[in-house]
Amino acid sequence: MDTAHLIENIRLLKDRHNAIILAHNYQIPEVQDVADVIGDSLDLAQQAAKTNAEYIIFCGVDFMAESAKILNPEKTVIHPSTDAQCPMAAMVDAELLGSLKEEHPQAAVVAYINTTAKVKAIADICCTSSNGAKVVNSLPHKEIIFVPDRNLGRYVERTVTEKTMILWPGICSTHHNITTDDIATLKQQHPGAEVLVHPECTLEVIDCADHAFSTNGMVNHAKTSESKEFIIGTEKDLCYRLKKENPTKEFYPIPRAICPAMKKITLEKVLNSLETLEPRIRLPQDIMKRAVVPLKKMMDVGRGD
Secondary structure (H helix, E strand, O other): OOHHHHHHHHHHHHHHHOEEEEEEOOOOHHHHHHOOEEEOHHHHHHHHHHOOOOEEEEEOOHHHHHHHHHHOOOOEEEOOOOOOOOOOHHHOOHHHHHHHHHHOOOOEEEEEOOOOHHHHOOOOEEEOOOOHHHHHHHOOOOEEEEEOEHHHHHHHHHHOOOOEEEEOOEOOHHHHOOOHHHHHHHHHHOOOOEEEEOOOOOHHHHHOOOEEOOHHHHHHHHHHOOOOEEEEEOOOOHHHHHHHHOOOOEEEEOOOOOOOHHHHOOHHHHHHHHHHOOOEOOOOHHHHHHHHHHHHHHHHHOOOO
8 A cells, every 4th residue: 555545545545533643753654644742751641641632642652651551541542563662661670669669768760751651650750851851859858769861861960959860871872973073973974063962872972963853843943943964962853853843954863873672653554543543542541640730730730841
């Protein structure tokens, strides 16, 4: 089936089933084009919490679809590709985190939204890359266990006050592997470009950038900045959305900044999920009841950029 027919059938079935398609900024362009909402983790969590749709088709990685289900236990959340799993989320498990909590009984656990439902269930509060520092500063605790991304943790650590940060040794390889040489090469080619990078990058990369933003922070900045050119230090397909929303501006990606898990979802899989209403996210009730608490606390704190 060609792309036009795939899109037509997706839209017909979406209307028939009262479904909404949520897509992360890192999805392939074709999936972004059929989505009702495109955004970062916090955007999509908020949209999932307030949608009136009966079915949520979540085009992102596993932890995002889980979060949508946790926030909407009465709704059917469908993840078109069950193998679209975030490697960083898999770097921390609840058992090991529980042991660390026992070693630091006075510490609060801040779980980046890039974690499994089981990890969220034993966290005090969640955060995203846009509000990590705001979340940590909102807590009365002097000691913070931050999981799982050490790069984001180090970035947050710079801006929090009077906190001892205990950082889990996880990374997002897509961002961790972006180097200062990658930025320097593009800067040499485009000397007038603003450099925007993600807080999951190393501090060395963040220090050579003009700004560190979440993906939606980049989207908002690109709209308001007087600059006409931008080097984008995050997953390369954010540039598709940036160019679509700012056609008179130029966006230069890091060519090898690709998240393989995000590319698992295709139009064919989106259509199949609407035809079969599978595969569904199913989580134990006790896990959902506990995990919803830190997620809602995160949403109450709001954005940080």
